[in-house]
Amino acid sequence: MMVFLIQLLLWGSLKVKGNFFVLTDLHYDIAYEPNYSSKSYCHSIALSEGPAILEKSIDKAISGRYYCDSPIDLINKVAWKMKEIDSIPDFILILGDHLAHHTMELFAESGNLNLEETKELVKKTYVDIDSVFKTVFPESQVIYLIGNNDGYVDYESFIDGQGEEYLEFLYNNWKELTGEIDTSFYEGGYYSVFTDNRLKIICLNSNYFSYKFEGSKQESNNQMAWFKQELNDSEENVIIAMHIPPGISIYNKAQQLWTDEYLEKFTELVQVHKEKILFIFAGHLHFSSFELLPDVDIPIIIHKSVSPIYGNNPGFRYYTYRDNFSDYIDYSLELKNFKWDSYRFSQLFEIDSLNMKSLYKSLVNDYGKLKNYISKAVGFDLADIEKSWKILLDMDYTSDKELGIATFLCSLLEISYDKFQICMEKMNSNMINNLD
Ligand SMILES: *[C@@H]1O[C@H](CO)[C@@H](O)[C@H](O)[C@H]1NC(C)=O
Numbered sequence: 001m002m003v004f005l006i007q008l009l010l011w012g013s014l015k016v017k018g019n020f021f022v023l024t025d026l027h028y029d030i031a032y033e034p035n036y037s038s039k040s041y042c043h044s045i046a047l048s049e050g051p052a053i054l055e056k057s058i059d060k061a062i063s064g065r066y067y068c069d070s071p072i073d074l075i076n077k078v079a080w081k082m083k084e085i086d087s088i089p090d091f092i093l094i095l096g097d098h099l100a101h102h103t104m105e106l107f108a109e110s111g112n113l114n115l116e117e118t119k120e121l122v123k124k125t126y127v128d129i130d131s132v133f134k135t136v137f138p139e140s141q142v143i144y145l146i147g148n149n150d151g152y153v154d155y156e157s158f159i160d161g162q163g164e165e166y167l168e169f170l171y172n173n174w175k176e177l178t179g180e181i182d183t184s185f186y187e188g189g190y191y192s193v194f195t196d197n198r199l200k201i202i203c204l205n206s207n208y209f210s211y212k213f214e215g216s217k218q219e220s221n222n223q224m225a226w227f228k229q230e231l232n233d234s235e236e237n238v239i240i241a242m243h244i245p246p247g248i249s250i251y252n253k254a255q256q257l258w259t260d261e262y263l264e265k266f267t268e269l270v271q272v273h274k275e276k277i278l279f280i281f282a283g284h285l286h287f288s289s290f291e292l293l294p295d296v297d298i299p300i301i302i303h304k305s306v307s308p309i310y311g312n313n314p315g316f317r318y319y320t321y322r323d324n325f326s327d328y329i330d331y332s333l334e335l336k337n338f339k340w341d342s343y344r345f346s347q348l349f350e351i352d353s354l355n356m357k358s359l360y361k362s363l364v365n366d367y368g369k370l371k372n373y374i375s376k377a378v379g380f381d382l383a384d385i386e387k388s389w390k391i392l393l394d395m396d397y398t399s400d401k402e403l404g405i406a407t408f409l410c411s412l413l414e415i416s417y418d419k420f421q422i423c424m425e426k427m428n429s430n431m432i433n434n435l436d
């Protein structure tokens, strides 16, 4: 309390500064078996969806295996590494998708068809994750978001798909570390929260804006109206956080992740309130990336996953900001040898203040920098560039590197599919020639 009062007194004279962590897509797998191979996603139960091959592995991957979701040991390793870097960050932002893929399916397949019991196991995922952060960071504010794999049903309305009781559970589970979560949470899992150093974090539930969303339009409209009001009511120092970013996903031959309508509304609101916004953060893609927005200098910054399920290395970021300068250090855990690696954005890319427009220009013009960016995006070293291409660009593009590069670069530059296609045409006709 005392510290808070002093901070308040100093507030008028101090400009903003701080340090915080961002991580996403934990996909903690409550049914992880360290002695099973990735062919069954490290489960000892065959799933109806996906490869139903049960194969024991000769090694016991207690702390995580490529192409499987995360065991609790991996979540612990990540949290303790963060603690080593900063034991009292201003806050920790976790951008959604806490549940492992196939969680509901898994328990049904095991013959345990008791839905209520299955739901309890889903809830235990959140309790276990929360308990890691309570143990490692008992003093820090931890801000959790909802992703598309965070309910009993993916991409559904939180009210219809999961029920109020589920939101009540999350609210009670999270509020101890998160602090005052406002009651909009009960409308669909979105809320805003203040940090001790008076940043306002607007936590969207961007499932409602996804083209895959299956709930009522009215609920999506309500959230957008709430977002508009939240931005209008904020004086300054806003961070916008969400799970699914609005722009282009390069997976499945590229697609726009939000519907046109919400993409346009979001962009317009950011343009109107740009002076107040410090950062916009997202996850979902499992690799690090960014999206430039038209007519504003604030990019959407996308984070790689903790889960190594796409063959990526797990990781997180540590952000610092001082007045008009910001930077991050990106950490990756090399899963084979359990070695941590890191880079500082400003050093590796020789760019100040997370200026992603400059970074984009540099990636287009400098193939060395592009290769560096690509390998780091999935948590690998430059030496692993070929593997990184494969992970990042799916198998669709690996036979056509130029197409892959164009797709990746256009996904950074354009958030709407129409403009993305125009970018692709231009990019293909004057593609970088000197690929080695
Ligand atoms: C895998 O490991 C678990 C826990 O150590 C053990 O109970 C189980 O029997 C093992 N499964 C197989 C098939 O070896």
Ligand SMILES: *[C@@H]1O[C@H](CO)[C@@H](O)[C@H](O)[C@H]1NC(C)=O
Residues within 6 Å of the ligand: 232, 233
């Ligand atoms: C938006 O904010 C402005 C300035 O703070 C205020 O005058 C206006 O009434 C607000 N609009 C709404 C709809 O709340």
Ligand SMILES: *[C@@H]1O[C@H](CO)[C@@H](O)[C@H](O)[C@H]1NC(C)=O
Residues within 6 Å of the ligand: 324, 325, 352, 353
């Ligand atoms: C930060 O602000 C100062 C003074 O307002 C200015 O001189 C400097 O160029 C700015 N730095 C950046 C990175 O924008």
